[in-house]
Amino acid sequence: MTSIQFMWAAYASVWIIHGAYITVLVRRYLRLRREQDELP
């Protein structure tokens, strides 16, 4: 791997991690909203 490929790998991994975490947060929130709506 060249120097610039390491740089791209680092930047990509940062956004993959943040993207995955934001997806987890959104899914958690939507599930809670659904459960709230299901309450009598």
Added chain:
Amino acid sequence: MKRAFLILAAVTALLLIYATYQALVVAPTERTMGDVQRIFYYHVPSAWTAGCLFFVNLVASVIYLIRRSSWSDALAASAAEVGVIFCTIVLITGPLWARPVWGIWWTWDMRLTSTLVLWLIYVSYLLLRRFSDSAQTPVLAAVLAIFGALDVPLVYFSIWFFRTQHPQPVMGNGGSLDPRMLHVFLLNLGVFTLFGALLCWARFHIETVRRQLDETRALEALLDDGRTGSSPARSTR
């Protein structure tokens, strides 16, 4: 509140795009390391944000131990989780920088090892919260958080106290940084701090809603028990 959050999220997203553009395109290429040095613009701000979030976790944990307030426990849990995300990034981007510069992915020097220990402590903290059902869990977690936070200054000062392969600070203490690099670095530092605060806010809100939902369910279960308890079938037991 929701509107304010969405506006802040949009502003943060734009700032992140701008800061990334500055880091990849505008900042000058470092003479000896080349483009791989640009990892620094994400690596250091991530470490800083993780440190700030672990500090928030510490303060919230101390408040919880003193006041036993639910909000401080929720804030401690949220800050720790987001802090672990940023600390994970530090532990991934560091070796990706080290491999082309040092020729190795990892070395067991004090800065790297103490950062890994910090990550492990807060992962343990999250696992404790996730898998323990005891009513004492928040107290145990708060105590663990206080011990975990002791590692944060150790990570920070390790490059002064111990012989380490990790680069020394480029600002202050005789270090110097090209003004254009400094501008991009400070921009990323600010934007990452804002992004960390935003994620913590979102996580805190989710935690608060989850607790409210749990309380409502517990109350309903109690009311149901009360109703069935007063019924003839139950009272004959």
